[in-house]
Amino acid sequence: MILGKIVFLINKVFLILALLTTVSCAMKPTADPHLNRLIAQKLMLDIRYYCADAKADENCTTPVTALPPALSQMLTDTGIGGVVLFANNLENTQQMLQLNYALQQAAQRGGHSPLFIAIDQEGGRVVRIPQNLATSFAGNMAIGATYKQYGTKYAQQSGEIFAKELLALGFNVNFAPTVDVNVNPLNPVINVRSYGEDANMVAQLGTVQMAAMQSQGMMATLKHFPGHGDTSVDSHTGLPRVDHALSQIENTDLLPFQYAIDNDAPAMIMTAHIQYPQLDNSEFIAKDGSKVILPATMSRAILTDLLRNKMGFKGVIATDALNMAGIAHYFDETEAVIQTFAAGSDIALMPIAIRSPANIAKVTALINDVAKAVRSGRLSRQEFERSAQRINHLKHQYNIAQFYMQPLEQAVVKASDILAAPQHRMVEQELADHAIVEIKNQGAYPLANKVKNILLSMPDTTKCMAFTLALKNRLSGANVNCLSLAHADKSANMTALKQADVVIAADISPDQSLAELGGMDDIVNWRQRAPKEQQITQQLALLQAAKAQQKTTIFVSLRTPYNTPQFAQYADAVLATFSYNLNKTEHMDDHGRMVIQYEGAIYNALADILTGRKTASGSLPVSVDWKN
Structure with a gap:
């Protein structure tokens, strides 16, 4: 009798332990490689600097001109969707091509889709390719100065030449043109980067330059939505606010974006880290505990309800750099990515700095944290699937895998003939003359x-x-x-x-x-x-x-x-x-x-x-x- 009770109790204990083990396993997040790949495709990193022997908290300023093995392995392992390169990464024709080939090969080894390889080549003062190697042009406001006599001629010609030269180097995304309408003489960040103060002129020139790039096979990016033209604060160093009435927002700030959407098919639109209370006055609690109006990059009302649904944009929404003070001062890195994805962004640009081996683990941690937000229901799995489809569609539409299928040596020869070709330099001089x-x-x-x-x-x-x-x-x-x-x-x-x-x-x-x-790495010298x-x-x-x-x-x-x-x-x-x-x-x-x-x-x-x-x-x- 006693022996039977002991056996009964032992069996009961085992049953309880089994149930506890089952519950415990159920509570652990299950691995979801597909979800992790979706998230990785929505991240675009910069590899401006990297120090193989540096600690995470050290200020690394060694430019990445050849892809380090650790960064190559990171791309292979994670399936990151893209990278953006800066002037520090770019020295000469052969070096640029070798770097871009190495980037694509790293993604290919992991069985991932080709990378977006992006650059800011606006012309004027925002150019990344060394100006003795490539055609840079006098910039948007110079083009605006020719509009009265020459119409859209130089917008088209500069767009075509930018695309030809960038494609020859292995870039497939240009973060240009800027279609902000510069109505503020004190604007510290846009100013001459704008075609001018007339929204209709900006709309026409921006759409023509965008279409010219895309006709050559280069993905263009309209920026900075919903408009950075009336700010007196640089979003690299603070959080600007635009208090325009709704009618002015529609007739000035939004007009160039709407015109391009209605008359062509922009590949990408980049968000602005700017508060627009008339579009969204909702507040959030910043990481310092203060209440702040949501910037456009973090606003679902602006990115999904307005840009995606009302304005009818079908392409990819990319954020401006998330390491800028307009975001980084208010959000921690993971929260910034989760918030902008919840708002409707397809790509989070430069969410974390990769400067040392210690930083690489942060990429995987970020992907896992976003995955948790999806599993918890904070982020929509269905929206992630649709976002990934938009990204994948764009990569296939522009056939970006085609470039690095040619031998590197052949690409170097072709690029040398295309970059700063005499006919390109002639157009550059004509624009300067007429501007x-x-x-x-x-x-x-x-x-x-x-x-x-x-x-x-x-x-x-x-x-x-x-x-x-x-x-x-x-x-x-x-x-x-x-x-x-x-x-x-x-x-x-x-x-x-x-x-x-x-x-x-x-x-x-x-x-x-x-x-x-x-970018932000220059802030010490800038000050x-x-x-x-x-x-x-x-x-x-x-x-x-x-x-x-x-x-x-x-x-x-x-x-x-x-x-x-x-x-x-x-x-x-x-x-x-x-x-x-x-x-x-x-x-x-x-x-x-x-x-x-x-x-x-x-x-x-x-x-x-x-x-x-x-x-x-x-x-x-x-x-x-x-x-x-």
Whole structure:
């Protein structure tokens, strides 16, 4: 009897243990490789820097110009959907192709679909390919300055050339064009990257440039939705807010995006880390505990209800870089990805920094954390499937696997013929020639051959060299002396001024933003620049002194023309160029010495106009307040 009870109790204990084991196993998340692959395809990483022996918390600044084995294995193991490369990753034609081939081969080894390999090649101040290797163009506002006389000609030609050159290097996504309507003269991040302030003109030029890229097989990206044109804060360093009324949002900010959707088929649209209370005023609790209005990147009302459903966008929605302060200050890395996927983004761009071996594990952890959010019901499995289908469809539609099927050696030869081809450089020069706007000229130019001494005051030494070379090539016998604002010496300025017949001062306003420099990794150098006010004070003092000595004075705005009224009263002539791109060239002279020169299409165009060889034919694409 007692023995029977003991047996009964033992059996009961085993039964309870078995039930507990079953419940425990049921509570553990089951592995779902398919879901993990879906999530990985929705991530796009940057590999700008990597240090194989660095700790996770060290500041690594070693550029990735060849794919390290650890990063290659990460791509093979995880199936990440894409990467974005920066200027630091790009040195020469063969190196760029070898890197892009290695990236695609890493994905192929894991049985994954080809990678999106993206780049920011807008033209003007946002170009990543070395400018001596590829055609960069004067940028969007320069194209806007030609619109009155040439319509969409240069939008189309630049789009085609960008696509041909990028495709030849193995890139398949261009994060361009920018279709923000720049209605704020103080905009620190868009400004000259916009075609102008007229929404209809921006819509036409942006759609034509986008279509031209895509006609060549390059996926284009309209940015930054729902519009970054009226901000006074750079989303790299803060969270901008646009308080436009709904009617202005529809007729200005959204108009270029809607026009492109209605008239063509944008491959991608990039979100903006900007608050738009009239579109979505819902709040969230930031990681510091404060209440903040959702930025567009995190808003389902903006990305799904508006862009996807109301506006009818069928392509892929990619976020702007999630490491920017407009997001990173408020969300931790995992939460940012989950929130933007819940809002309706297809691709999370640069969600975590991969700078060392310790960071690589974070990629797998991120994928697992997002998978948990799907299994818990916070994120929709059905929406993930549809998102992955959009991504896969785009990759197949543009046949991105075709590129790296050709031998690398053959690709290098073809790319060398295509990059900066003579006919491409010719179009680049034509755009520069036709974009320059004459705002004022009271007989200051054409410069006659009798001019013997020209004093230039330029933002830095490289621009001194480029403009000096262009003028000397056109004014035989003229002495051109250039002062760099980076090495200002007031006494030297005044001494040089006494000998000058003509004084030409040039300014870049506003200063370069982080987007133009390359991204958040440049923020330390960006903050250490000389104050802009100091540069302006020096230029004004030089022009005032020149006027007092009855010298001929010319002012050149090398960026946006909003600051020209500040200088116009001291200048006999005022010109706007919208760009200051230049190329570095090296050659050996007859004595075996290495000679370094800087030149650029804009400086050639300026010199031609100032010497009377050509006429300034551009029109201002933005309004200038002459009351200031």
